[in-house]
Amino acid sequence: MDQLDLNTVILAQGGDRASQELLWRRHRGWLTGVLMVHAPRGDEVDDLLQEVALQFVRRLPALDKPASLPAWLRRIAVNTSRDAARRRESRPVQAGDATADLSDLCAGEPGGGRTREILNHLAELPTRYREPLVLRAVKGLTQEAIAEILSISVPAVETRLSRARRMLRDRLVKEEIIPSPRETLP
Structure with missing residues (x-):
């Protein structure tokens, strides 16, 4: 500050x-x-x-x-x-x-069904991972701002964001909401 x-x-x-x-x-x-x-x-x-x-x-x-x-x-x-x-x-x-819940964000949007599914899976992540991901992806805050808000270090924010993205991606691939990274590129 x-x-x-x-x-x-x-x-x-x-x-x-x-x-x-x-x-x-x-x-x-x-x-x-x-x-x-x-x-x-x-x-x-x-x-x-x-x-x-x-x-x-x-x-x-x-x-x-x-x-x-x-x-x-x-x-x-x-x-x-x-x-x-x-x-x-x-x-x-x-x-x-x-x-x-979080899925109300996509009401009335084209492709809202898929967005709703993604947001529902996001809502299921543990809070320690979900919170920095929402602050970054939905609110557009920097990692430094997130670190200050959560009272953690910037490297801890980076770690939590990485884990949150991986957890969310794994859930979305498992539910076949998104393709597996191995299926999209050789």
């Missing part, structure tokens, strides 16, 4: 609304990706994002280390998702409950 970002965080902690809005706009995109990874089936990511925004504004003054803002925001997003999952488990399932 550069000095300008640190100053923005400090101003936002002091209640400066413009700084809070600037920080939120800067981080909202990748937070959506984190929520997509961790959201329980049926919960709307937009609703969870709104809860994260409220927690961000309420708890920002208590943030001890302004430089840790991305990791702190990620923790809020993950905890918000877990809370939503607990609430969901504690209420009986109603007929007609939404079953939104």
Whole structure:
């Protein structure tokens, strides 16, 4: 995090609304990706994002280390998702409950069926691999940004991305959603 970002965080902690809005706009995109990874089936990511925004504004003054803002925001997003999952488990399932998940991204797209299958397999990956892959592939974040968000090293991000891609490719080949790399080139 550069000095300008640190100053923005400090101003936002002091209640400066413009700084809070600037920080939120800067981080909202990748937070959506984190929520997509961790959201329980049926919960709307937009609703969870709104809860994260409220927690961000309420708890920002208590943030001890302004430089840790991305990791702190990620923790809020993950905890918000877990809370939503607990609430969901504690209420009986109603007929007609939404079953939104990552596959909703492809609604109305040409070839959406194949995209839906791929996203469903992506959703089945372990969180430690799924999260960096979504942040990279869906949100377009750099490996450095992902490392900062996840509080891990860049080489760890590279390793997790490589393993996630391999796991996803293996699942897609097994289900015959994509051809085996050996079948496509001599």
